[in-house]
Amino acid sequence: MTRLFVLFAVLLAFALPAQAQRLISGVSNDTVQITSSFDGERLTFFGTIAPEAGSTSTTVEGPFQVVIVVLGPTQNRVAREKTNNFGIWLNTDQVEFQRFPSYFHVLSNKRLLEISDIATLNANFILPESYAMAPNPAGFMKTLNFGRELIRLMSEDGLFGVQETGVQFMSDTFYTAQLTLPSSAPPGPYIAQTYLFKDGALIARKSEGFAVRKIDFERFLAQSSTQYPLLYGIACVILALFTGWLGGVIFKR
């Protein structure tokens, strides 16, 4: 038994250096600034696969698969279902999802199911449906159904998506990926998690952060509306009264 364990340890010791790759990755923007003309922004992710630091080998053995998951700030979201009651369609059933990603996009260089098995993909929250399987007091099947509908609705708004040709390998080890963030992408901290797969196994991962932020006037307005709501409301009214009065003056002459 002990011998077997030693053998296993030795094997492991030999196996690891042979497989030891590290991922060096980056993202083109560390902030995405929302201005009055903000209409979405294009981000570029890039990276290279290199031998582990201190390793004697100078090359790495592919082929590799890269999956990039871009996650927006979490929100509590609710999915509701309308049913027909007494001839009127109204919301009757709902499931609330705590800490649901407000933005989720997966980029990969190959079909996800060809890269790895469902269990691995789900465990790492790489598939959109992973979020529909998260524990929820509503129960598994109901959560799954409503979660899928929520993901579909968010996909229609461009907030969820899977691009299985989103990552391009420029050489055996160098990849790039492009993602256009829509204008409806909510502001907040974002995480881009890059997963490196080889032969279906996850061998390395790395994450980058970037922020989507309102700046200047938009930031001022959004902050005022939450921090000084009373003053903000009064300012709206003064603006309205002034605009109305000015309109009367200009057009009367």
Add this chain to the structure above:
Amino acid sequence: MQIYLPIAELSVNLFFLVGIGGAVGFLSGLFGVGGGFLLTPLLIFSGVPTAVAVASVTGQVVAASTSGALSHYRRGGIDLHLAMYLVLSGVLGAFGGVAAFSLLQDAGQLDLVISLGFLILLGSVGVLMLQESVRALLKHRQGIVVRERLPNQHSWIHGLPWRVRFKKSRLYISVLPVLGIGLFIGFVGSLLGIGGGFIMVPALVYLLRVPGNVVIGTSLAQVVAMMSATTILHAVQSQSVDILLAFCLMVGGVAGAQFGAAAGKNLRGEQLRGLLALLILAVAIRFGLSLVLTPADPFSMAVTSVAR
């Protein structure tokens, strides 16, 4: 040209916003109503979240009614004493409306109540107005002079206690119906994002018998004051007033209203009322259909809280 709305958190075409503001402003100038009952549904149907649409349109209604109220004030067409009672009870009603708004939003029934509210309110007002204007048009064609009911005719309303003398309106009536009208319009207006001018005017004319020369001015003054209060309440309570959205709508609305008012001079009163009634009915039917027809998508989503 796209413009990013900081509270709604989406970008919309600027010309679209100014355009619908202008179109609705034209109609509101033509008919002498605030136009909220058209603008709120238009925004909802074009993708703006319901809460932001309702809250921001209240700001637009203030701007749209201000220039009209000012010109009536200069001409002495406002019964300030009567307006004060309507505003005080209206603000009280608006408190209730904004509170109900938040409760319904949390319960996921805001859209339903807004649809039902528009359907019932616009439907009944539209039918009544259409009846009245068709009758007036027919009589006009037969050459019968329509005599307005005499202001000293009495109804049950005049038997109520707490009577107050409104000098400008030459009325000596109970304050109870006045407060009731203000309360109702404040509640409904803040819940649906409408000024309520199209309910206020008939209420003043038919229920209180306010003379014609101060009806429109008093109604406009009430709308300005009450919707100002509602805007502030929405800004504090739901924080969904988008000032940039409201401003784009205001610019279009204020300009459009002037052209509408000029165009309205070429039409007779009963024709105008008939057209307005048709417009109101069309919006009511649109809401009615959205309740009855099978929705394209039975599922919907909402953000219940944002991690800030």
